[in-house]
Amino acid sequence: MSETPARTRAKARHRRRRRKILATGVPLALVAAGALAYGTDTGVFGPGSARAASAAGYTAPAWATAGADGFASVDALGQRGTYGGRDGETVTVRTQAELEKYATAEEPYVIVVAGTIRLAPVGKEIKVRSDKTIVGAGTSGQIVGGGFFLGTGVHNVIIRNLTIRDSYQGVWNDKEHDFDAIQMDGAHHVWIDHNDLRHMADGLIDVRKDSTYVTVSWNRLSDNNKTFGIGWTENVATDITVHHNWFRETEQRNPSTDNAAHAHLYNNYLEDVPGTGITSSYGNYARGRTSMVLENSYFQGVNNPVIKDATASLVQRGNVFSGTSGRNESGGTAFDPARFYAYTPDRAADVPGLVRAGAGPRTSIGVADDQQGGTTPKTATTKAATTLTVARDGTARYRTVQAAVDAVPAGNASRVVIAVKPGTYRETVKVPSDKPHVTIQGTGTSRKQTVITYDNAAGTPKPDGSGTYGTSGSATVAVEADDFQARNLTIANDFDEAAHQSLDGHQAVALRTAADKVFLDGVIVTGDQDTLLLDTAAKDRLGRVYMRDSYVVGNVDFIFGRASAVIDRSVITLKKRWNGTSAGYVTAPSTPADRKGFLINRSVVDGDVAAGSFHLGRTWHAGGDAALDPQTTVRDTRLGAAIKSTPWSDMGGFSWKDDRFAEYRNSGPGAGAAGPDRPHLTDSQAAGQEIGDWLGGWVPTAS
Numbered sequence: 267m268s269e270t271p272a273r274t275r276a277k278a279r280h281r282r283r284r285r286k287i288l289a290t291g292v293p294l295a296l297v298a299a300g301a302l303a304y305g306t307d308t309g310v311f312g313p314g315s316a317r318a319a320s321a322a323g324y325t326a327p328a329w330a331t332a333g334a335d336g337f338a339s340v341d342a343l344g345q346r347g348t349y350g351g352r353d354g355e356t357v358t359v360r361t362q363a364e365l366e367k368y369a370t371a372e373e374p375y376v377i378v379v380a381g382t383i384r385l386a387p388v389g390k391e392i393k394v395r396s397d398k399t400i401v402g403a404g405t406s407g408q409i410v411g412g413g414f415f416l417g418t419g420v421h422n423v424i425i426r427n428l429t430i431r432d433s434y435q436g437v438w439n440d441k442e443h444d445f446d447a448i449q450m451d452g453a454h455h456v457w458i459d460h461n462d463l464r465h466m467a468d469g470l471i472d473v474r475k476d477s478t479y480v481t482v483s484w485n486r487l488s489d490n491n492k493t494f495g496i497g498w499t500e501n502v503a504t505d506i507t508v509h510h511n512w513f514r515e516t517e518q519r520n521p522s523t524d525n526a527a528h529a530h531l532y533n534n535y536l537e538d539v540p541g542t543g544i545t546s547s548y549g550n551y552a553r554g555r556t557s558m559v560l561e562n563s564y565f566q567g568v569n570n571p572v573i574k575d576a577t578a579s580l581v582q583r584g585n586v587f588s589g590t591s592g593r594n595e596s597g598g599t600a601f602d603p604a605r606f607y608a609y610t611p612d613r614a615a616d617v618p619g620l621v622r623a624g625a626g627p628r629t630s631i632g633v634a635d636d637q638q639g640g641t642t643p644k645t646a647t648t649k650a651a652t653t654l655t656v657a658r659d660g661t662a663r664y665r666t667v668q669a670a671v672d673a674v675p676a677g678n679a680s681r682v683v684i685a686v687k688p689g690t691y692r693e694t695v696k697v698p699s700d701k702p703h704v705t706i707q708g709t710g711t712s713r714k715q716t717v718i719t720y721d722n723a724a725g726t727p728k729p730d731g732s733g734t735y736g737t738s739g740s741a742t743v744a745v746e747a748d749d750f751q752a753r754n755l756t757i758a759n760d761f762d763e764a765a766h767q768s769l770d771g772h773q774a775v776a777l778r779t780a781a782d783k784v785f786l787d788g789v790i791v792t793g794d795q796d797t798l799l800l801d802t803a804a805k806d807r808l809g810r811v812y813m814r815d816s817y818v819v820g821n822v823d824f825i826f827g828r829a830s831a832v833i834d835r836s837v838i839t840l841k842k843r844w845n846g847t848s849a850g851y852v853t854a855p856s857t858p859a860d861r862k863g864f865l866i867n868r869s870v871v872d873g874d875v876a877a878g879s880f881h882l883g884r885t886w887h888a889g890g891d892a893a894l895d896p897q898t899t900v901r902d903t904r905l906g907a908a909i910k911s912t913p914w915s916d917m918g919g920f921s922w923k924d925d926r927f928a929e930y931r932n933s934g935p936g937a938g939a940a941g942p943d944r945p946h947l948t949d950s951q952a953a954g955q956e957i958g959d960w961l962g963g964w965v966p967t968a969s
């Protein structure tokens with residue numbers, strides 16, 4: 267869409283519906299300084315006994331039974347990676363007795379914790395046996411007053427999506443109470459992922475006594491003294507990966523690593539907030555004969571951010587230190603983590619926003635659409651998927667993504683996954699309306715490894731001489747089919763504005779959706795002007811979009827359209843214009859009056875642009891249609907300094923004040939107090955503007 271009023275297509279309440287899933291709820295106490303709000307959840311498996319999940323035909327979320335990355339993914343000691351209890355039954359537990367029954371069983375289980383379980387006596391650590399996944403249902407799974415213990419020989423255990431908290435006994439440097447959130451002595455192949463661990467009497471995580479092949483990823487660790495210890499052995503045995511964790515207001519052991527054979531720490535965010543009652547003693551510590559690689563992490567205000575013993579080896583690369591003081595050490599030679607497993611680190615500068623947006627428990631969205639009836643509907647998305655593989659080097663049946671889409675039969679009734687091998691695919695892709703239930707998924711270890719890109723713009727002449735592409739026609743990927751999913755890849759439009767100043771129309775769409783039930787999961791969508799067009803098939807058609815754990819990059823109106831769309835737990839990156847200037851608009855909704863527009867929720871909006879140079883949005887009355895009622899709500903989101911103090915703007919002769927633009931509980935330097943030019947929702951209004959209200963009964967399910 268145009269950035270000027272001269273553009274020919276002139277731009278110029280809803281009651282609360284409580285949802286059983288996808289509710290944002292009340293933020294956790296640790297949310298501060300740009301943290302994201304994570305709410306309670308009533309659970310995704312419905313009422314009933316511990317076996318209700320199986321008896322009712324429900325399944326755990328697809329991501330709940332995934333396999334580990336990092337050292338936990340390595341085949342060793344007779345164990346082929348770490349996949350937990352995925353070969354066993356899925357059970358739901360709500361009491362300590364139920365949790366103990368299944369956690370200590372010989373058989374494999376996926377154990378879904380639905381609700382808060384208070385352990386007795388305080389400090390109890392449930393002894394977990396091998397082949398278990400223990401996962402929280404949405405953000406409701408909480409263990410209070412105790413934790414878990416993994417003893418010698420225990421292996422293949424996943425602990426995910428839980429809050430484990432509050433065994434603290436009132437003594438900060440407690441020598442009497444060894445109450446840990448997660449302790450392992452001699453275990454191997456363990457994955458600790460997407461948890462919120464805080465306020466325990468002793469360690470949040472203790473990896474002790476030759477425990478090895480461990481990955482600790484995407485956790486929030488806070489409000490603790492002795493946070494994360496590794497080692498406590500004379501043997502040099504532990505292999506451990508620690509990545510994308512948020513250490514916030516933790517005094518020591520962040521982590522402390524003693525005699526580890528291979529310790530790979532990357533993309534962690536260590537933050538010591540000034541003026542609080544907790545002051546960091548040190549950050550990452552390599553002790554004894556540890557061999558450590560520390561890369562692309564971000565240290566904010568931490569005292570003694572990196573220290574090492576004379577006997578340890580510690581190689582640093584790519585880290586950022588902001589406001590730190592004291593010891594920052596490295597030396598010796600270490601190892602190459604890529605010899606053991608594939609990984610692609612994010613840029614250190616991106617880590618604070620990325621980790622704030624992504625660490626901690628995730629809202630569970632893993633069941634089919636009809637929750638109220640008590641059974642899983644027999645829809646296309648519940649059937650086994652067909653997989654079509656794409657490789658540009660000719661090692662798969664299809665060389666292009668479009669060729670695989672063309673192979674999907676018209677009117678297909680079941681899920682088709684187009685698995686795209688790493689590489690850059692320079693092509694345009696269109697998923698037509700008669701090919702629903704398609705997933706395009708990158709197969710690399712990072713969404714950066716699989717890229718679909720092209721460089722059409724609105725003013726680009728068509729090869730057949732029939733005119734130009736126009737804004738919507740410029741899309742690199744166009745989705746017109748319902749129930750579409752994209753996962754683990756990058757969709758880009760790399761149109762070069764500087765080189766094409768003579769063209770009339772620089773709008774260049776990376777991704778256009780004009781369909782219902784579109785799920786964008788862990789993707790990057792990048793461009794300049796008009797990056798992401800979230801539309802509907804027609805003015806009278808519903809188009810719901812849910813995007814999570816993703817990046818959107820652009821500068822002018824780069825999230826726009828008439829869809830009802832949620833952008834959740836994502837990073838919205840502001841980009842300078844082609845000529846180096848900073849000015850732009852994040853959203854341009856053209857919402858019908860009876861629909862929801864855009865909801866930016868629990869995310870980060872920031873970029874390397876000038877302070878006060880970007881609006882959060884402007885009102886777009888497409889075609890001069892005065893009947894439209896554009897809407898953008900930005901809530902529970904960290905706003906960088908680039909956001910203007912008056913964040914909304916008019917367009918095409920229409921005033922934003924006549925439409926629906928609001929904020930709620932935002933933070934960061936770009937946030938501001940409520941006022942006539944900056945409306946905020948009341949708590950009552952915000953209760954009707956949650957994810958479930960936007961999606962209207964649709965529950966996105968990873969397929």
